[in-house]
Amino acid sequence: MSAVLEVSGLSKVYGDVTALDRVSLSVEGGSLFGLLGPNGSGKTTMIKVLTGQIRPTGGSARVLGLDAEREGLRVRERVGIIPEQESPPSFLTSMEYLEFVGAVRQIPDIRERADEWFHLLEFGDKRDVLCKDLSRGTRQKLMFAQAFIHEPALALIDEPLINLDPLMQDVVKEFLADYVKSGKTVFLSTHILEVAEEICSSFAVLHNGKLLYSGPIADLAATGAHLPGFFLSLVRKGSHA
Amino acid sequence: MPELFMRMMKEEWRMHSTIFGQVSFALFPFMIFGISFMGSFLLPYLRPALPIGDLALAVHAMFLVLGAMVGEFGLMGNEMMNRRFGQASLLAYSARSLPLSGRFIFVNFVLKDTVYYFFLWVLPFGAGYVAATPFSGASFSSALLLLLTLALAFMWGLCTVFLLSSVYVRSRAACGVLVTVGGLLFLASFLLKGPALALLFPPYMLYCGFSWKMLLSTCAQLAAIYALSLLLFSAEETGTTKVHGDLFAPFLARFGFLQQSPLVAKDLVDMYRSGIGIGQAIFSFAIPLVLIWVFLSLAGPFLPLHGPIMLFSMITGVVGSTIYTWVTEFDSFGPYACLPISVSTLIQSKMTTCALLQVLPGAFIAIMAVLSGEAENLLPAVVLCVSFSFYAAGVMAYLCGLSPSVLVYDVKVLFTYLVLDGVVFAIFSAVSLANPLYAISSLLLLLPGWGFVKAAMRRWDAVDPGGY
Numbered sequence: 152m153s154a155v156l157e158v159s160g161l162s163k164v165y166g167d168v169t170a171l172d173r174v175s176l177s178v179e180g181g182s183l184f185g186l187l188g189p190n191g192s193g194k195t196t197m198i199k200v201l202t203g204q205i206r207p208t209g210g211s212a213r214v215l216g217l218d219a220e221r222e223g224l225r226v227r228e229r230v231g232i233i234p235e236q237e238s239p240p241s242f243l244t245s246m247e248y249l250e251f252v253g254a255v256r257q258i259p260d261i262r263e264r265a266d267e268w269f270h271l272l273e274f275g276d277k278r279d280v281l282c283k284d285l286s287r288g289t290r291q292k293l294m295f296a297q298a299f300i301h302e303p304a305l306a307l308i309d310e311p312l313i314n315l316d317p318l319m320q321d322v323v324k325e326f327l328a329d330y331v332k333s334g335k336t337v338f339l340s341t342h343i344l345e346v347a348e349e350i351c352s353s354f355a356v357l358h359n360g361k362l363l364y365s366g367p368i369a370d371l372a373a374t375g376a377h378l379p380g381f382f383l384s385l386v387r388k389g390s391h392a
Numbered sequence: 393m394p395e396l397f398m399r400m401m402k403e404e405w406r407m408h409s410t411i412f413g414q415v416s417f418a419l420f421p422f423m424i425f426g427i428s429f430m431g432s433f434l435l436p437y438l439r440p441a442l443p444i445g446d447l448a449l450a451v452h453a454m455f456l457v458l459g460a461m462v463g464e465f466g467l468m469g470n471e472m473m474n475r476r477f478g479q480a481s482l483l484a485y486s487a488r489s490l491p492l493s494g495r496f497i498f499v500n501f502v503l504k505d506t507v508y509y510f511f512l513w514v515l516p517f518g519a520g521y522v523a524a525t526p527f528s529g530a531s532f533s534s535a536l537l538l539l540l541t542l543a544l545a546f547m548w549g550l551c552t553v554f555l556l557s558s559v560y561v562r563s564r565a566a567c568g569v570l571v572t573v574g575g576l577l578f579l580a581s582f583l584l585k586g587p588a589l590a591l592l593f594p595p596y597m598l599y600c601g602f603s604w605k606m607l608l609s610t611c612a613q614l615a616a617i618y619a620l621s622l623l624l625f626s627a628e629e630t631g632t633t634k635v636h637g638d639l640f641a642p643f644l645a646r647f648g649f650l651q652q653s654p655l656v657a658k659d660l661v662d663m664y665r666s667g668i669g670i671g672q673a674i675f676s677f678a679i680p681l682v683l684i685w686v687f688l689s690l691a692g693p694f695l696p697l698h699g700p701i702m703l704f705s706m707i708t709g710v711v712g713s714t715i716y717t718w719v720t721e722f723d724s725f726g727p728y729a730c731l732p733i734s735v736s737t738l739i740q741s742k743m744t745t746c747a748l749l750q751v752l753p754g755a756f757i758a759i760m761a762v763l764s765g766e767a768e769n770l771l772p773a774v775v776l777c778v779s780f781s782f783y784a785a786g787v788m789a790y791l792c793g794l795s796p797s798v799l800v801y802d803v804k805v806l807f808t809y810l811v812l813d814g815v816v817f818a819i820f821s822a823v824s825l826a827n828p829l830y831a832i833s834s835l836l837l838l839l840p841g842w843g844f845v846k847a848a849m850r851r852w853d854a855v856d857p858g859g860y
Contacts, residue, residue, distance in 0.1 A: 223734075224734050225732075227731060227733075234730050240658065250640050279635035281634075
């Protein structure tokens, strides 16, 4: 499959802080790509730039063939996003929030689709509860549902498993595996290395805004190495470089 | 106690200075001082047209309302911080994580608000007036007295809101009854005593005839309200997790004809459920306007025929434009960042919601026109009110984007806002006072108003919105 996401020399500077430093990478369609890095490595900034929420300082990014900087709105029409912090509007119920997302994204059968998600993620009993009264785990489920409810060709998801219990993490991992099998692409940002190793087909490591590595998981497995050890040695070397 | 109080003071300072820079925010009291100082030079010219007592009453009313608004903002600060900055919190909401009781924290919070905003607003205003006494003709002792009574008026507004909030947390119904009974008593007293009712406001009474006994009495009344609000204070909301019927879908269906109907429907649900709509309609709209009407009625004999209703119409327009801050107050771009929604779309939708809610000032001014025997001027009054409101909201959107309640403390923004609105206010005051029918020409304001909205959309789209 061809690349759905191409990044070339991407930089983002906030005042004195360089959040992204000339990052280049490519993500093939139909894959589950993991963007790994310690806290503050630039993962969230990367997703924001890729979805046109903030402008890069340098370089370029094409997402589903669209220029992320100039066509950010069209990118967000076509992708699904789970932000790092779950933030559904406080005074809408879960169902109303999904209806709102459906109205914005012009999804005709939104109530039926919402019911499917309530069932899959097992939070149907919270459909009429205000978002401000939901637990963090339930809010995370809701944000997961809104990101996938329109079945986007590409989903960019930031730490989607945080706040979910092990049973629900399993449900989500299974869903993601099936999703990419259907030809769609998932761009997963996480620092939970075991999960990345388990479900990703390829990955990249970001540290202090710099790309330290990018390649298929299979290549790593062929050398007999495991992702956590590889990641730690890479980041430690990167820190001392 | 001093430790928590000092940290809360620092937190309040940091919250403001983080938002618009230390220097810009530090200049704010100096600007208030400057406005008061320069404004004092106008007193000799105003005196022949308007008795000094009426002016003093208006200033007391302004500080009463200011106190109420500061109290309201403080009580909703955590929700606002969370919505605006994502996961944020204030020391005032740390009873669950610190070994401090909710009541102890609330006492410190009340003290902090009183002291902090005294130095931010009241002292600079009073000091400006005091400093101008050699030039304004006012006596030094009366200026000092004004500083004292303005501080008391401010605290009156602040502690009244704290009392209402304490009652509200315990029982919404009781709070509703209290507000309704208070409103009815006010209305009945107004009908019986007329505008002279305003002369019974304790800080103003003290200003008119100072005595130590009256000062002690006023302080005792304030202390009683503060004490009662602390006594009734309850940190925990008693409600359990409730389920709610679908409001969004009916609103969406009703306003489906609008371009940004999902966003407008979401705003309306948000305002209804959060209580922002009702709270703002009472504290930021009805109460200030009723007070202003009372003061304008007092000034009636000194204004041209039809003067009070036309001036009141413009003032209602100014207050009506702040509906734009209601609909943006508790929202940041964050919750929308994961959807195909741009900042300009959001500004457009907020302006649409604001325009829909103009039915409130429109109806209010129509009622006041009829009640004051100015029914023949109802149409120009309503047109003037709504047109000016739209213009002022457009200016606000251009200057502040989605953060008007935050950027109001930016000296440059506030100054530009005052100039852009002040010039138009002066022009249309003169026009409408010359002949109320000329006020219909204020429809022309819709053009620059719309221009400001379009400019706002371009301007704020070019700025990184932040997001989650």
